[in-house]
Amino acid sequence: MSRDLDSALTKREREAVDAWLASNKSFHTMRDHPMHGVPMLGGMWGFRPSLNRNLSRIIHDKIHNEKLIKRYGGRGDQGFLSSHIWPVAKASALAHDSFLCVHGFGHRADPFPTQRPSANETNCFIGCVRPCCGYGRMPFGQCPKRCRPKDHPEWIYC
Numbered sequence: 001m002s003r004d005l006d007s008a009l010t011k012r013e014r015e016a017v018d019a020w021l022a023s024n025k026s027f028h029t030m031r032d033h034p035m036h037g038v039p040m041l042g043g044m045w046g047f048r049p050s051l052n053r054n055l056s057r058i059i060h061d062k063i064h065n066e067k068l069i070k071r072y073g074g075r076g077d078q079g080f081l082s083s084h085i086w087p088v089a090k091a092s093a094l095a096h097d098s099f100l101c102v103h104g105f106g107h108r109a110d111p112f113p114t115q116r117p118s119a120n121e122t123n124c125f126i127g128c129v130r131p132c133c134g135y136g137r138m139p140f141g142q143c144p145k146r147c148r149p150k151d152h153p154e155w156i157y158c
Contacts, residue, residue, distance in 0.1 A: 004043030027093035039105035042077035101147035
């Protein structure tokens, strides 16, 4: 798994990862903010090589290809993931998305398995840089109805 160490580890993130581990999907990606507008964020994805050894070799070769890696500067990790990993990952991915679920990046995204705490409890999202979880107004508002779990349309902060 790839995770940013400057982000708070939350119960919500843990429950999303647990849902992925209980699935038969090789890849996991999470998008939990309206600005998470790429298929895979550098610190919010995982891969289980044991579920697809061939794909594991392909990814290993790409990650260790110096000529390929040198092409990606600045936001290199997300550009690299979007161009070289997501096209092969999306067929076997569980993507949790709370705002851009319809975009999907060529893949049907799922809602998070748990509701985000209400705006008066926290304004935390998965991947926020510490200190990010505090009291106050939810800075990005309610999640779209189409991104809420079918069995929980009342989750306005999904």
